Amino acid sequence: MPAETGRIAWHVITAELHTGMLTLAFASLVIRLVGVWATSGTPVWRGLVRLAEPTAVLAAIGGLLALIASIVTGLLYTWPVEVLLTSSVVLNKIAITAFATTFWMLFVVVRLIYGGRLWDRPRLRWLSFALGAGGFVSLMLVGSTGGHLAGKRSMLDGVLHYLGVNTHLLFTLSRSAVYLALSAVALLAVGAAVRRAVWSRNLEHSREAAAQVAPGSSPPQTPSG
Amino acid sequence: MTRTFRLVPHVSVWVLLAVLVLVAGGWVGAAAAAPPAIDGRITEGEYASHYQARRIGMEVHWTIEGDSIYFGLKVPATGWLAIGWDPSGPIMEGEDILIGYIRGKELFLQDYFANSSVTHANDVSLGGRDDVLEASGSEDRQSTTIEFRRRLDTGDRFDRPITPGPHTVQLAYAPSDDFVTYHGEKRTVVKIDFFAGGAQEAGLFARPRSLDGGRGPLVPWLLTVAAGVVTIVGLTAAYLLWPRRARVRHGG
Numbered sequence: 001m002p003a004e005t006g007r008i009a010w011h012v013i014t015a016e017l018h019t020g021m022l023t024l025a026f027a028s029l030v031i032r033l034v035g036v037w038a039t040s041g042t043p044v045w046r047g048l049v050r051l052a053e054p055t056a057v058l059a060a061i062g063g064l065l066a067l068i069a070s071i072v073t074g075l076l077y078t079w080p081v082e083v084l085l086t087s088s089v090v091l092n093k094i095a096i097t098a099f100a101t102t103f104w105m106l107f108v109v110v111r112l113i114y115g116g117r118l119w120d121r122p123r124l125r126w127l128s129f130a131l132g133a134g135g136f137v138s139l140m141l142v143g144s145t146g147g148h149l150a151g152k153r154s155m156l157d158g159v160l161h162y163l164g165v166n167t168h169l170l171f172t173l174s175r176s177a178v179y180l181a182l183s184a185v186a187l188l189a190v191g192a193a194v195r196r197a198v199w200s201r202n203l204e205h206s207r208e209a210a211a212q213v214a215p216g217s218s219p220p221q222t223p224s225g
Numbered sequence: 226m227t228r229t230f231r232l233v234p235h236v237s238v239w240v241l242l243a244v245l246v247l248v249a250g251g252w253v254g255a256a257a258a259a260p261p262a263i264d265g266r267i268t269e270g271e272y273a274s275h276y277q278a279r280r281i282g283m284e285v286h287w288t289i290e291g292d293s294i295y296f297g298l299k300v301p302a303t304g305w306l307a308i309g310w311d312p313s314g315p316i317m318e319g320e321d322i323l324i325g326y327i328r329g330k331e332l333f334l335q336d337y338f339a340n341s342s343v344t345h346a347n348d349v350s351l352g353g354r355d356d357v358l359e360a361s362g363s364e365d366r367q368s369t370t371i372e373f374r375r376r377l378d379t380g381d382r383f384d385r386p387i388t389p390g391p392h393t394v395q396l397a398y399a400p401s402d403d404f405v406t407y408h409g410e411k412r413t414v415v416k417i418d419f420f421a422g423g424a425q426e427a428g429l430f431a432r433p434r435s436l437d438g439g440r441g442p443l444v445p446w447l448l449t450v451a452a453g454v455v456t457i458v459g460l461t462a463a464y465l466l467w468p469r470r471a472r473v474r475h476g477g
Contacts, residue, residue: 008407078407079343085443087316087342095450102457110461127464134457148344172445178452185459192466199468 007077014070019143021063022104026136028056032119033129053119056132057111064104071097088170093145095171096138103135260290263372265332265363267297274422278413283396287419292376293358294387294419296323299370303327304406306369306398309339310417311385316342317395321385325362325371326402332362334373335404338383347404353383369398389420 028051035049075084084090110128111118118124144154173181261271272286272295285308286297300306305326313319317339324345325334336355339345349355360373378386397412417424 088442089341089344091442091446095446095453098450099453099457102454106458106461110465123464123469127461131461148341170442170446171449172442173449173452175445175448178445178448181452181456185456185463188463189459189466192463196466196468 007073011070011073011078014066014073015146018063018066018070019139021059021066022135022139025056025059025063025104025107026132028052028059029129029132032056033125036119036125053116057108060104060108060111060132064101064108067097067101067104071101089145089148092171093142093149096141096145100135100138100142103131103138107131107135260293260374261286261288261295261297261372263295263359263361263374265361265370265372267299267370267372272297274419276415276417276424278396278415281396281398281411281413283398283411283413285394285396285417289377289387289419292378293374294377295372295374297370297372299368300398301368302398302400302411303364303366303369304398304400304402305404306371307337307408308394308396309337310387310392310394312339312393312395314342317345318342320345320395321383323357323373323375324404325360325373326404327362327364327369327371328402332360332371333402333404334360334362334371336375336381336384337404348381348383351383353381354379356381356384387419389418391416391418391423 031048032052035045035052038045038049079087079090084094107128110124110131114121114124118128140156144156144160147154261267267284267286271288273288275284275286275297277284282301283306284297284299286299288295296308298306298308305324307322307324309317309320309322311319311321318341320339322337322339322345323334324337325332327333334357336348336353336357337345338348338351338353340351347355356375356379358374358376360371362369362371364370375384377388378384394415394417395412396415397408399406399408399411415424
């Protein structure tokens, strides 16, 4: 095997690894979410739901590591830097890979912060599922773009073309759209932080007032994520 | 008695000789101008012009005959080889490509079009035609030779006409018998005037896209990626920070 073909194989291996692991993570996520409502059923189903959560986490961590490895091998071993920086298809692939990595990284971080009990809290449950779904969909687009680069066709082509997406054109936002999006997100995050601070202070006041009115009564619940 | 010199027979002989020389010369001339034989072998003097890319060891031979061009390509490898010309850029985008390989005794040669800077597709799959009129090839343990003929101007929208003047020509090959394996370092770009026969190395890529000063697509692309990542992280943070409607517990 020529040396160059051997090096490309590292990217192929890591790409297959992260695709498999992250697909398993998303499938486990779906099973766990369905298991929130479908509590009755066969012992097999209950066992599946019980195992789905740790499977999703472990597969997501493994898949994320493989995804990072495939980014490194993709940048180093597949195409010359000049091609990487001039091909619209490759740049689109890098962009979607960045989004997929962000989704899965946040998925893992949220799970590590809140633990397995996040499934008892609907808001966190839906957030976790949304992050996993975002990561899975963007990963599908990455795979489709990779198929184009390998000279093959993608099953998503029909859908994307129906939606008017030309996968060979570089996808960029205008500068004003970028600034608008960044401002909106910053405003939203700051607004949420301020609202949370105000909420906490009000609750503190309420708690103090409640303590003065009825010593020994239970304080109101503090705001939570 | 003087011996008369008979001029007339001498003139006849000379005329006859001249005719013979002209006929023979014409036959030889016709042989020299005969189109190359598409037989998978490139012989000395078979083609009118040739160019050897020394860095990658690839040979390109060509002859223009009537409305056709004959190509003979030879590489020191046993996988695919390709010639392409006139990319609009960047890199090979918009290029007319002929790519082929030999598996066993069978030649696989197809007419391709570079539909992006780093990918290419069969003309037929894009709605065009395969415009190779005749082709032949051979392979031994060290090398591959492919000969083919096509029209100078095929009229296909996925082909580029060969006209007088310099053309940007890209040459490449790889060790695998397929149409997709990356060529790696085995590629070069050369300026060739197919009619005049001149050739000049032009570097690795035809038209590198400028990355400077935000005029290229890189800066808007980077901003788009950053905006996407920040939006995902920001929305997640805002969602987590947004206070939940508190439920006051009743009872003691």
